[in-house]
Amino acid sequence: MRPEFKDKIMHVLFLVPTLIAAGMLVMMLAFMSEGIGQISWRFLSSSIFEGGIFEPIMGTFFLFLGTVLITMPIGIFAAIYLVEYAPRDSKFVRIVDQAINNLAGVPSIVIGLFGYTFFCKILGLGISLVAGWLTLTLMMLPIMIRGTEEALRMIPQSFREAAMALGATKWETVRDAVLPAAMPGILTSILLGVARVAGETAAIIFTASVLTMKGLPRTPLEPVTSLTFYLFVLLVAIPKTSYKVAFGVALVLFGIVFLFSAIATVIRMYYRRKWKW
Amino acid sequence: MVRWRVRIEDLPIKIMLLISASSSIIVLFLMTIFVLKEGLPAFWEVGLDELLMGTRWAPYYGRYGALPLIIGSVLIVMTTLMISVPLGISVSIYISEWAPGWLKDPLKSMIEMLAAIPSIVYGFVGLMFIAPTIAEFFGLSSGQVVLTSAIVLTMMVLPTIVDISTEVMFLVPKEWKEAAFALGAGKWQVIEDVVLPTSKSGIVAAVILAFGRAIGETIAVLLTCGCVGAMPEGNVFLQPVYAITAAIVVYMGEAEYGGTLYHVLYALAAILFMITFVMNLLADLILRKMLGGVRSEARI
Numbered sequence: 228m229r230p231e232f233k234d235k236i237m238h239v240l241f242l243v244p245t246l247i248a249a250g251m252l253v254m255m256l257a258f259m260s261e262g263i264g265q266i267s268w269r270f271l272s273s274s275i276f277e278g279g280i281f282e283p284i285m286g287t288f289f290l291f292l293g294t295v296l297i298t299m300p301i302g303i304f305a306a307i308y309l310v311e312y313a314p315r316d317s318k319f320v321r322i323v324d325q326a327i328n329n330l331a332g333v334p335s336i337v338i339g340l341f342g343y344t345f346f347c348k349i350l351g352l353g354i355s356l357v358a359g360w361l362t363l364t365l366m367m368l369p370i371m372i373r374g375t376e377e378a379l380r381m382i383p384q385s386f387r388e389a390a391m392a393l394g395a396t397k398w399e400t401v402r403d404a405v406l407p408a409a410m411p412g413i414l415t416s417i418l419l420g421v422a423r424v425a426g427e428t429a430a431i432i433f434t435a436s437v438l439t440m441k442g443l444p445r446t447p448l449e450p451v452t453s454l455t456f457y458l459f460v461l462l463v464a465i466p467k468t469s470y471k472v473a474f475g476v477a478l479v480l481f482g483i484v485f486l487f488s489a490i491a492t493v494i495r496m497y498y499r500r501k502w503k504w
Numbered sequence: 505m506v507r508w509r510v511r512i513e514d515l516p517i518k519i520m521l522l523i524s525a526s527s528s529i530i531v532l533f534l535m536t537i538f539v540l541k542e543g544l545p546a547f548w549e550v551g552l553d554e555l556l557m558g559t560r561w562a563p564y565y566g567r568y569g570a571l572p573l574i575i576g577s578v579l580i581v582m583t584t585l586m587i588s589v590p591l592g593i594s595v596s597i598y599i600s601e602w603a604p605g606w607l608k609d610p611l612k613s614m615i616e617m618l619a620a621i622p623s624i625v626y627g628f629v630g631l632m633f634i635a636p637t638i639a640e641f642f643g644l645s646s647g648q649v650v651l652t653s654a655i656v657l658t659m660m661v662l663p664t665i666v667d668i669s670t671e672v673m674f675l676v677p678k679e680w681k682e683a684a685f686a687l688g689a690g691k692w693q694v695i696e697d698v699v700l701p702t703s704k705s706g707i708v709a710a711v712i713l714a715f716g717r718a719i720g721e722t723i724a725v726l727l728t729c730g731c732v733g734a735m736p737e738g739n740v741f742l743q744p745v746y747a748i749t750a751a752i753v754v755y756m757g758e759a760e761y762g763g764t765l766y767h768v769l770y771a772l773a774a775i776l777f778m779i780t781f782v783m784n785l786l787a788d789l790i791l792r793k794m795l796g797g798v799r800s801e802a803r804i
Contacts, residue, residue, distance in 0.1 A: 237692040240600055244594035245603075249614055251659050255621060258629050304524030312521060319525075325788060326528040332713075332784040333535065334720025336749045339771045340756070341535050344542060348761055365531055372528065398514045416516075424624025429722040429749075433756055455624045462631060462727055463625075470632070477628045481621065488620040492613075 262478030265471050274442070275457065278469075280476055280481060282443055283457040286482065289444070290453055291424045292467065294367055295362035301364075302371025303406075309372070310379040311401050331369035335429040338365050343433040349398060357447040359435025366430055367420040374416020378409040413500040418491035426484045428455040428478070454480040519618040535777070541772035546767035555771065561733035561746065563755055570770045572733050574775075576650075576745030580729060581718045583741060584661065585653035589711055591658065592665030596707075599666070600673035601695055612670060619663035627727035635728060642742055647731035651741045656724050661714040668713065672706025672794060675697055709790040716783035719748075722775055726750035748772050 273279030306321075313320045342362030352358040382405050390404035406413075436456040445452045454476055461473045546555060550568045558569020592708050599611050635647030635653055684694045700707075730744020731754065737743070752769050759765040 231690060234691040237695075241594050241602060244591050245598040245611065246660060248591065248595045249611070251662070252614055252618055255618070255625075255629060257635050257660070259625070268606045277772040278617075301527055304521045305527060308518075308521035308525035312518060313525070323525055323529060325785070328788055329781055329784045330528050330532050332716055332720075332780050333532075334722065334749065334776050334780055336720065336722040336752050337535070337777050339537065340752065340770065340773050343756070344538055345534065368528060368531070396514055398517050422620060426624070428622070429753065430622045432753060455622060458624050458628065459723065462628060473628065473632075477625050479627050484555055484621060484622050484741045485617075488617075 247500070254388060259481050261479050262474035262476075270475055275452070280454065280457065280472075280479065283452050283454040283476065285443055286436075286451040286457075287425050287455070287480075288400030289356060289420045289451055290359055290363065290431070293356065293447070294363040294424050295421060297360055297364045298367045298371050298420065299417065303375050304370055304418075305368075305372045306375035306379055307401055307406075311397070311405065327369045327372055330365065331373075335366060335427060338362060339430040339433050341365075342430060346380060347434055353448065354437055354450050355433060356435060356444050356451045357450045359431045359451065360447075362430050362434045363424045363427060363453065366427060367424050368421060370420040371416050374419060375409070375413050377404060378412020379411060382408050394453055408494040411494055415491045415495045418487045418494070422484045422487040422491070425453075425487065426455060426480065428459055431456060431461070454483070524674035530713040539770065539774045539777045541804050545766075545770070546764070546771035547663070549764045549767055555768065559735050560648065561751070563768070568764070570748075570768070572735050573746050573748045573751050573772065575736065576729065577719055577737065577748045579650050579740055579743075579745055580637075580653045580657065580725060580747055581715060582670050583650055584657040584714060584718045587654055588661050588665060590712060592662050592710070592714070593669060593707060596669035596673060597695060597699070600670050601691070603701065610746060612666070615663050615666045618659055621659075623660065623721060623724045623770075626660055627724040630724060630728040632740040644742060646730065646744065648728055649742045649744050650729070650736070653725050653728045653747070654741075656728050657718050657721060658729055660721060661717050664714045667712045668791070669703070669707050672710075672716050675706075675795070676702045678759065685757050705790050706794050709787040712787040712790075716780045720780050722749040722753060726753055748776060757790060794798035 233297060270279050271284065272281055293408050309320055309323060339362060342358060342365070346352050346358040346361045349353055352361075386404045386408060387400055390400040395403065431453060435451050437450045438460065458473060458476045458480060461476065546568075555568060555570050556572055556574070558567065559571050560567040560569045561572050582795050595611075595615065599608055603611055630652055631648070635649075635652045637647065638644065638649065638652050638655075639647030680698050680702070684698050689697065725747045726749065729747050729750055731746050731750055732744040732749070733746040736745055752773060755765060756769055759769055
């Protein structure tokens, strides 16, 4: 067979799987869009006892808010140490690097089990919002550290040298010259982390949520219902529950997660184009 | 190397930074300890033999044979890889070699979007849409079978495979390809003889990571695998099974803290933890050798 002819066949042969892969995304979106009819102000703002999803939306919001507040300082500080303070390619950096990758690879159910035993039982927090925050922190931390690291590494050396020339100490340089410039990158990693945390189910099943709900938690020591947990409960109970509500919950959840990922991507693209050092 | 003025006031900050940087090591260390501490008692309470070789998973009757669960997980993961590896590599080859320049990034972003969808949403689509389709197509009474889980998981691991594979394919030196073209090779010959052999180990790393993701996936599998704790027989692709992760979710809610079932579930989690740990180390080793410190975003 002549090579040109074979190339044409191969081209088509490889185009097909690509179309299949793209078709998978289209299928997911098309299926999700069936929930559109369910979305209304009433659905979003009324309690789950009246067929709405107000508590799960607030629950998801509470969960990622606390997780971000805990993860943000630890993640940023860790990245600052790894990029600005630690000697490059030192043994410590290599071990931390590997630990971050491995932590990111731990199945979320194992993180959930660990959270249940360590935070709920041993630290005595019980199944609560705060236990959920701590467990989800373990999932968000690798994303936060990696994203901030990347943002810090993009800052040119001249920023640091300029600050030093003005007599700044190491920490003043980082605080006043490097961190502000890295802010868009850090924001991106927070948004990606939120997308991950808001969509997580397995890690909060034993740590933050219980089946019997009594409305919104009044203190962080009370359990919370998130969109993911509510959808899980609905799906396990089908066909006893209504499909319609499940469709609505899935669409809202998907919308929230997708929105955060999309904003993160846009910020990143915008600043990569605008800030060429 | 720049010399910095060091002030004594900066010391507490440096210590705080160091502690934060150590957090991931501390967490991973604690996790290892706990998984082992809570999982090991299962081996003398139930016995290694019964746990790993017992074929009856019926915790309410005091039978903790986890072999059906292990086989269930392995079946689902293997089926997933059988679909996703050829698919993912083909897509990567298309994106890196054939797709016109303006289409490369949109195609990559489309695949990456699959990674942004939460696993419960995948489970939802699998349960409500893919399972009924499979049931109808094969004439089954229930569509919650190995194949359904594998299709759902394929969508979930595809971004991992494609992201890393395209990245290593982009790294193949242009001169090598041009040299092959100059020798009269066709496009496919260049791919077959230059691109694939050069990026082979990177693709292997991508598959290893996909394996790790697939075996640890919980909610999407729980909703689609059928949750039947018996040894699968006959056409295994169309049998309902019980994945390890699914069993942990279902039984943990009822397990007494510190009881035998609790220890057994922890032992299963320990197996998962160790598998994913080793897989991650292996993939990192390969990728570090290949990319020399370059890190793929799909890793996280």
